[in-house]
Amino acid sequence: MNLEAFILGCGGMMPLPNRHLTSVLLRREGELFLFDGGEGTQVSLRSLNLKWKKISVIFVSHTHADHVTGIPGLLMLSSQVDRDDPLYIIGPPRITEYVESSRRVLDMYINYEIKVCEITEPGVVYEGEDFHVRAFSLRHTKPCFGYTLEEDARPGEFHPDKALALGVPRGPLWAKLQSGAAVLASNGREVQPAEVLGEARSGRKFSFVTDTLAFPGIANEVRDSDLFVCEGMFENELLQDAIAKRHMTAEQAAHIAQLAGGVKKLALIHYSPRYTEYNLQRLLKEAQAVFPNTVLSRDSAVFPIEYQD
Numbered sequence: 001m002n003l004e005a006f007i008l009g010c011g012g013m014m015p016l017p018n019r020h021l022t023s024v025l026l027r028r029e030g031e032l033f034l035f036d037g038g039e040g041t042q043v044s045l046r047s048l049n050l051k052w053k054k055i056s057v058i059f060v061s062h063t064h065a066d067h068v069t070g071i072p073g074l075l076m077l078s079s080q081v082d083r084d085d086p087l088y089i090i091g092p093p094r095i096t097e098y099v100e101s102s103r104r105v106l107d108m109y110i111n112y113e114i115k116v117c118e119i120t121e122p123g124v125v126y127e128g129e130d131f132h133v134r135a136f137s138l139r140h141t142k143p144c145f146g147y148t149l150e151e152d153a154r155p156g157e158f159h160p161d162k163a164l165a166l167g168v169p170r171g172p173l174w175a176k177l178q179s180g181a182a183v184l185a186s187n188g189r190e191v192q193p194a195e196v197l198g199e200a201r202s203g204r205k206f207s208f209v210t211d212t213l214a215f216p217g218i219a220n221e222v223r224d225s226d227l228f229v230c231e232g233m234f235e236n237e238l239l240q241d242a243i244a245k246r247h248m249t250a251e252q253a254a255h256i257a258q259l260a261g262g263v264k265k266l267a268l269i270h271y272s273p274r275y276t277e278y279n280l281q282r283l284l285k286e287a288q289a290v291f292p293n294t295v296l297s298r299d300s301a302v303f304p305i306e307y308q309d
Contacts, residue, residue: 001029003151003204003305005227005267007297008034008044012210012233012270013066015039018277020299021066022270024229025050026149026206028131034058034074035147035208035229041070042077048300053081057126059133060091061210062144063098072102079111086113090125090135092143093118119145131203136221138212140246146212148221151203154307155180155193162196201309210270213243214252216259224262226305229297232268235275235282250283254290266294267303 004027009020021038025045032055034041045052052074061067071089078087089099096116103110119125119135122145126133131151138144158178160170167185168174176183177193185191207222210231222228232250234242242249250268257266268287271280280296287294297303 003028005206005303005305006048006050007299007301008041009038010269010271010297010299012272014273016273018299020044022210023070024208030054031056033149036061036067037070037074038066039069042073044299053078053083055087057088057090059147060089060095062092062140062142063094068098072106075110076108079109083112086115089114089116091119092145138209139215140211144211146209146218146221148205148207150205153200153202156198156200159196166191166195204305204307206305211247213246214248214256219256219260222263223260226264227267227303228257228263229267229269230256231270232283232287233270233272236286250287251290254287254294257291266291267297268294269297
């Protein structure tokens with residue numbers, strides 16, 4: 001099952017040429033999840049030729065303009081096609097007010113159901129058949145949440161030789177064992193999945209954190225992330241500015257990834273507009289000194305998220 005993250009916008013505060021405002025799209029076997037929707041989100045969706053009408057949920061970190069101004073256009077765009085499934089919008093308090101006032105003032109034509117859910121406390125905010133999305137509190141100038149999408153553990157590797165030795169012939173019974181169901185062998189003995197499967201294998205984990213002070217609790221939430229997308233708004237010499245504005249530096253993001261343990265890759269995002277493309281290398285260098293497997297996210301970048309086994 002494919003899982004990949006598309007960077008739709010990597011900028012913070014104001015859009016720049018080739019740097020739209022913060023937005024990340026996660027595609028999981030055709031189903032799409034959007035994390036924030038800053039200005040320029042539609043442009044990036046078009047340029048990447050993504051099937052935006054399949055977006056199931058929009059997860060909003062907070063209601064500052066550089067994270068939500070792309071959402072109204074996306075809602076109107078989705079009315080250009082037939083859509084049977086509802087669109088969920090999950091976010092902090094006042095996200096309902098923002099969506100409803102946008103629809104009213106802009107006189108939107110909407111031909112599908114929009115379900116807005118405000119987060120009242122951290123925890124699981126969305127569940128699929130074999131995964132869940134968890135929201136956790138961040139520390140910004142207004143209510144703000146980070147998110148993790150984590151898959152359930154997968155069954156262990158199937159051993160055909162063990163199945164045959166236990167009298168289970170090749171065919172549909174093998175599929176049942178792999179799905180976790182016991183079956184009857186040819187000799188009438190009940191064979192349990194544990195007898196033919198190896199140890200359970202982990203699923204994958206994606207984490208998204210932006211617009212917050214750095215604090216140890218973030219590390220607890222993003223532990224074992226295969227991809228950790230995190231703001232790195234400033235270089236370390238502007239640490240006091242970051243603290244005053246309740247943001248973090250690239251180096252602090254790297255420390256969180258290091259402290260968390262098990263993080264496979266850190267992708268910085270939400271850069272201050274003061275940094276040119278060339279100067280972003282300073283952020284990268286400071287982060288890599290702490291957490292070597294750090295990269296700069298760029299608009300239209302794609303990060304495949306692979307199974308580790």
